[in-house]
Amino acid sequence: MPFIREIRTSITGRLAARRAHRQLSQELAAFRTAAERTELDLMLGRHTAEETREIHAILNHQDAGRRYHAAAGTHHM
Numbered sequence: 001m002p003f004i005r006e007i008r009t010s011i012t013g014r015l016a017a018r019r020a021h022r023q024l025s026q027e028l029a030a031f032r033t034a035a036e037r038t039e040l041d042l043m044l045g046r047h048t049a050e051e052t053r054e055i056h057a058i059l060n061h062q063d064a065g066r067r068y069h070a071a072a073g074t075h076h077m
Contacts (some may be wrong), residue, residue: 025058 031040040059044052
């Protein structure tokens with residue numbers, strides 16, 4: 001049953017990756033003020049685009065959500 005084992009391993013890996021992504025998203029959400037974001041940008045600037053790709057994607061998504069909610073007059077995020 002190596003095939004079933006591979007499937008289980010794949011599912012377990014994807015679940016772990018989702019958990020890690022969710023946790024990273026929550027941690028990055030704490031950087032809200034301009035000063036905090038500037039500090040974060042300085043830290044990210046020390047790394048390559050490849051190394052920071054996921055972080056930038058999360059930040060862009062969070063920024064878009066904040067802009068949407070601000071424009072819609074809601075504060076849900």
